[in-house]
Amino acid sequence: MFYTAKDVSKILGISETSAYRIIKKLNNELLSKEYIVIPGKISKKYFESKVMM
Numbered sequence: 001m002f003y004t005a006k007d008v009s010k011i012l013g014i015s016e017t018s019a020y021r022i023i024k025k026l027n028n029e030l031l032s033k034e035y036i037v038i039p040g041k042i043s044k045k046y047f048e049s050k051v052m053m
Contacts, residue, residue, distance in 0.1 A: 002038065002041040002043060002044060003043075005040060008022060008042070008047070012051070022042075023042045026042050026046060027039070027042060029050075
């Protein structure tokens with residue numbers, strides 16, 4: 001249901017620090033749309049809709 005920074009770093013082939021930055025950016029987008037977010041995790045569905053893999 002959610003990806004962690006470790007998952008995102010493996011998927012994108014980036015460091016965990018960069019993954020945390022991406023998760024924070026995506027969570028901020030969700031917050032602006034008044035969704036509830038969990039710090040350090042991102043919805044799989046939202047992540048996959050925003051990231052070209």
